Amino acid sequence: MLKFILKRLGSSLLVLCGASILLFFLVVNSGDPLQDLRESSSPNRETLIAARTQFMGLDQPWYSRYWDWLTGVAGCATGNCDFGLNRSGQQIGDLLSNAAASTLRLVVLATVLAIIIGIAVGIITAIRQYSGLDYVVTFLIFLFFSLPVFWAAVLLKEYLGIRFNDWIGMPELNWTGLIVLALLAGLALQAVMAGDVKRRVFTFLATVAVVLVGGWLLFALDFWRNPQMGPIVQALIGLAAAVGATTVIAGLRNRSVLKATLVTVAIGIVAYYATYGILRSTPSALLIAGLGVILVLVAILVGRLLGGFSKSAAVSASLVTALIMGVSIVAEHVMNYWPAFLRAKPRPISTIGSGTPNMEGHFWVLFLDRGAQLLLPTILLTIISVATYSRYTRSSMLEVSRQDYIRTARAKGLSERQVILKHAFRNSLIPITTIMAFDFAGLIGGAVITEQVFGWKGMGELFATGLNQVDPMPVMAFFLVTGTAAVLMNLVADVLYAVLDPRIRV
Structure with missing residues (x-):
């Protein structure tokens, strides 16, 4: 290999x-790098043309310029990368690091x-x-x-x-749109679930009812401007993830895998309370990454210890459950700072740029800003x-x-x-x-x-x-x-x- x-x-x-x-x-x-200067009416045009010609090496053959670039890039093998300068004299290495990130x-x-x-x-x-x-x-x-x-x-x-930015300033419940969304969701879910006519009708009606009631409830709780989750919702998400992962990966009859995922959910709830204060007061990208690594290692350990004869399936199901719970915990902290983000940026969804200039605030506010971008x-x-x-x-x-x-x-x-x-x-x-x-x-x-x-x-x-x-x-x-x-x-x-x-x- x-x-x-x-x-x-x-x-x-x-x-x-x-x-x-x-x-x-x-x-x-592909063109003339001096075209903008040739069309200029500046009195020192010839001086500028001569300076750019010398700076960019335009008086040299193309293969000589290529060799200069290649030798600079080859220095990366010894840790001395030189990607050259752009036409404005900026280091390409600095521009490349920002652009690549x-x-x-x-x-x-x-x-x-x-x-x-x-x-x-x-x-x-x-x-x-x-x-x-x-x-x-x-x-x-x-x-x-x-x-x-x-x-x-x-x-x-x-x-x-x-249009979303216009709507989020003063959210209003549009029953026509909600009914159309509920009907589309019902049609899609009954098609995915399949089955006989009775099952399809039941799936369709249940989905429509859930979407309509859920949509109305979200507006009643002012969820769009002040979203909340809490430990009960976290537990429900964890249980749904455990049952779903077990069903897909091993089947619900495999008690060892189901037991491993449920233990992972219990550990996730403990982690939710243990990390809540840290993630709220002093969060950082490094801290979140470290907690994520610990979460993965714990899920693997639980799967190995409780998986029995289905260790690989238990590890996979526990990993999926742990990752979903981890994302859910991070999502709750993001939701907690959504009102602060709306105050700092009333039109949250950005249509131009990769970052809001001069944006300051809490870590989660800046996290939301980057996510919106x-x-x-x-x-x-x-x-x-x-x-x-x-x-x-x-x-x-x-x-x-x-x-x-x-x-x-x-x-x-x-x-x-x-x-x-x-x-x-x-x-x-x-x-x-x-x-x-x-x-x-x-x-x-x-x-x-x-x-x-x-x-x-x-x-x-x-x-x-x-x-x-x-x-x-x-x-x-x-x-x-x-x-x-x-x-x-x-x-x-x-x-x-x-x-x-x-x-x-x-």
Whole structure:
């Protein structure tokens, strides 16, 4: 394996080197970097042109300029990276660190959400092949996949940004909209749950009633401007997570796994009370990350100790339960500071920029501000990627489900849950893993348009500025991040092939 990884890294370096030469050549010949000065009426125009020519090395051949850039980047091997200067004299390294942090924060979140939602939708549509749900979801997926990014971004800014900001100032209950939402939720849930006519009607009516009563109750409690949760809600969320994770992963009849998840819920409630004061008074990103690591380790320990003969399933179910409870606890602290955030920023959903200038306040207020900045571009990138993941998951699941070993698994008397999750889904993950590798790097490149529409100061803005100014240094910095991401993610995909399917050898 080590020899294979080293060979892949070596060949990848050659690919990156060849691509960097081609890109550098194309950028330096894409326009005139002195055009703005040539059109200037300044009396010292010739002096400015001479200074920029010398500064950017425009009097040298392109390969000489490329060699200077390459030697600076090669210094990263010894810890002395030099990405050069942009046309304005700013260090590219400083610009790159800020832009990469901004874009990766957006792309990683969108990728994770797209994988979770897309795979879930793909599995459900594969199970319900040629049903009404399958046809509706297929139509919506192709619709999302074909949406022009800039047009979808404008719609999101209008309806989820501007109009929501107008509404949140004085929330009013719109019974027409709530009834339509309840009917759509009922139709969707009965299609997912399936069953005979009686079960579908019951699911539809129950869902409509829950949405209508829940919606009215949220308005009565002024939830939209002053949301609250509390320990009872936390316990209910934990119990729902425990039962759901156990049902999906091992089945409710597996008492060992159910016991492990319920113990995880009990530990989560204790952690809720133990960390409440700390997370409210002196929170920090490092503290939250540390508590998250402890939560994961405790869940693994509980699963190993109480899992019995189903240790792996107990660990997985306990992890899912612990992560859901952890997110729920963080969400409660975020909700507690939502009124303070509205006072600091009456129009909370941002449509421009990756951060509110001069925003000050408590940690959770700043956390909400960054989340509001992420919301719209993340939704856009997720919608586009969900289409790819769901279609590949569906086709892969359908192909695997026709194999002989799936029929054998059913003939042995295994439950449909075991057949789908342990046999069909795991074997269908190999092509999906390939898509994940390409999609992550593709999202970084595709974020160029998204960042332009939302005014996001990230890698896309760095690339566009460099290209518009015919300045190769910012463009090459963008290439380094996206190219390296593509290489590493494909290497990870190759390694995961052997993990997912022991028959694969390198």
